[in-house]
Amino acid sequence: MTTILVTGGTGTLGRLLTERLRTDGHEVRVLSRHSPSYAVDLREGTGLDAAVAGVDTIVHCATSPRGGDERAARHLIEAARQAHVRHLVYISIVGVDQVPLGYYRAKFAVERLIEESGLGWTVLRTTQFHDLVLQFLQGSAKLPVMLLPAGVADQPVEAAEVAARLAELAAGAPAGRVPDMGGPEVRTLPELARAYLRASGRRRPLLNVRLVGTTYQRFRAGGHLAPNRAVGKVTFEQFLARRFSPRG
Template identity: 75%
Template sequence: MTTILVTGGTGTLGRLVTERLRADGHEVRVLSRHAQPYAVDLVRGGSGLDAAVAGVDVIVHCATSPRGDDDKAAANVIAAARRAGVAHLVYISIVGVDVVPLGYYRTKYAVEKLVEESGLGWTILRTTQFHDLVVQLLQALAKPPVMLLPAGVRDQPIEVAEVAGRLAELAVGAPAGRVADMGGPEVRTFPELARAYLKATGKRRPPVNVRLAGGAYRALRDGGHLTPGRAVGKGTFEAYLAARFGGGAMSGPGQGAAEGDRLGARRSDGRR
């Protein structure tokens, strides 16, 4: 039996990783800011972090924050892991962190470098965006009467449970360095995703493609965050919507694609 610490173990991904590892018979410690007995602010570090890491064989680092301090948190985790003699650090990252010049991506890429240079045994897995994150974005875009979509941008959402399963496998294996990326089963345009979401939720919003400016937008249009050659995920966006919102999103991806393509042809000449 392996003793494994999961940082961010109460979050969307970390909770599922924890469940999978425990089901496989491993001793798992859950670290988050408010979960006892390992309630730790990773940015501050301190004795609580050392206590959480003591006697641990593997750390699966899932904790993340949109505040831009992931690198500080990771530095503290790595320092504590060195002191405790942890054998293996597993880190979850995002496809395109080295290509798309978003602040959050740049921080995640900086964490990758910290992990690689840590002196610990390490494994890094990059994945595309989770289904629920895409839905969060679409929910925000659907609040106005008109749904403004980034023209020419596609996405490749993946089921978070599949990522959790892969992380659990990596955690109990030997350090493997940068492993093959995980992408969702389909690369979808935003009109396709938006129409599927609107159908599933019963909302009525006219989607309108809007061209944006800036390097991040260009990188997204160019598909820097996609990995079509590693479309290994099984769960589709429609299946996720159906499970979350009910039976409204039962049309297949081909139908959504056709509708999205027609919309895109009318309203945008951009590409991603």
């Protein structure tokens, strides 16, 4: 039985991963700021040494668009070195080296820190989760008209499928940068918005808005997509049907 520590283990992906790893028979430690057993603020690093002691593998899911990912990664890497952790697995995003969004740049910087850490490592990049696309569309639907970036598509993937892939990688040997994982379909934002409106029973007109800047141009060019790695199975409509079902 392998002892695996999951950072961000109370988040959307972390919860699913933790459940999967325990089902597979691993001993799992859940690390987050609010964890009753391993309450650690990675940005400060306090309590981290005790959390990683005796751990075979770390799956690093903790992240924040508000900043601090690089600092947190440095603390985690140093603690992992001292504890002689065998394997560090990191979940990243397709396009972090293509789209100059601040959050993407931070994720790419963490990838480089892990690659240069001297630890055994694995990095998996995925496209955006269904949940995040839904959150974006729900926010857009708060206005009388849904404003969408013109010419942008997305390739949402099911978080549970990503959790299953991460569990597989965590149980294996360090593999370096593994092939990207994308959702089953590349869809335009208007297509995704109409699917959301149908599933939620809402009505909103859509307005495509042309934006400016390099980040927008890279999104329009598909720098965040992985059409050749459309390995996910659950479509956005299937995700929505489950989410908006009476039991969803």
